[in-house]
Amino acid sequence: GAGVSQTPSNKVxxxxxxxxxxxxxxxxxxxxxxxxxxxGQGPEFLIYFQGTGAADDSGLxxxxxxxxxxxxxxxxxxxxxxxxxxxxxxLCASSLGGTGETQYFGPGTRLLVL
Amino acid sequence: xxxxxxxPAALSVPEGENLVLNCSFTDSxxxxxxxxxxxxxxxxxxxxxxxxxxxxxxxxxxxxSLDKSSGRSTLYIAAxxxxxxxxxxxxxxxxxSYQLTFGKGTKLSxxx
Numbered sequence: 001g002a003g004v005s006q007t008p009s010n011k012v013x014x015x016x017x018x019x020x021x022x023x024x025x026x027x028x029x030x031x032x033x034x035x036x037x038x039x040g041q042g043p044e045f046l047i048y049f050q051g052t053g054a055a056d057d058s059g060l061x062x063x064x065x066x067x068x069x070x071x072x073x074x075x076x077x078x079x080x081x082x083x084x085x086x087x088x089x090x091l092c093a094s095s096l097g098g099t100g101e102t103q104y105f106g107p108g109t110r111l112l113v114l
Numbered sequence: 115x116x117x118x119x120x121x122p123a124a125l126s127v128p129e130g131e132n133l134v135l136n137c138s139f140t141d142s143x144x145x146x147x148x149x150x151x152x153x154x155x156x157x158x159x160x161x162x163x164x165x166x167x168x169x170x171x172x173x174x175x176x177x178x179s180l181d182k183s184s185g186r187s188t189l190y191i192a193a194x195x196x197x198x199x200x201x202x203x204x205x206x207x208x209x210x211s212y213q214l215t216f217g218k219g220t221k222l223s224x225x226x
Binding site: 004031033035040041042043044045048055056059091093095098099100101102103104105106107108 | 118145146148150156157158159160163165203205207211212213214215216217218219
């Protein structure tokens, strides 16, 4: 079956612009996660959705970052007033349930802020 | 706050060798530990998940062990192949938590 998909695969933007990153989880997975991976580092947790609600957004670095999952499936990560430090790979993962389940990752969106 | 460390950062071995990758974590109150593989420019592929109540998990040539008391996990790869070349990441899930805390990974190169 289809895995987690993310679009776009690459995004180049200018400092100060607004970007949206999309994640399409595995069908039937209720849990969805966003992580951010900088070069040479492991992924860092950003936000966790259970269904339509953000159960934990403690990893979002500041209020420029926001994510939604209005119908409990596709999620969009939104970044306002992008900064060069936002450049990273943004990874999305989904799992069948929540705690303790294997998380399945998408290929990521590589964001470059010039 | 959980911290995960992986040693070595890079490892190069000749094809056919058995090898061990190490992962240590500071908070032993983990829910589970996962090992992932990441190929260049790609996402993460889950290899093995060990629940906190388990000591090890096996899948094909891979065997992962977990020792909560010492805060360590190892990934053993038998009879390595060039196709095993990738970065291997371990991640700990805290008790009652869904957040994964990752190490920086070990970059493995298997030389034909």
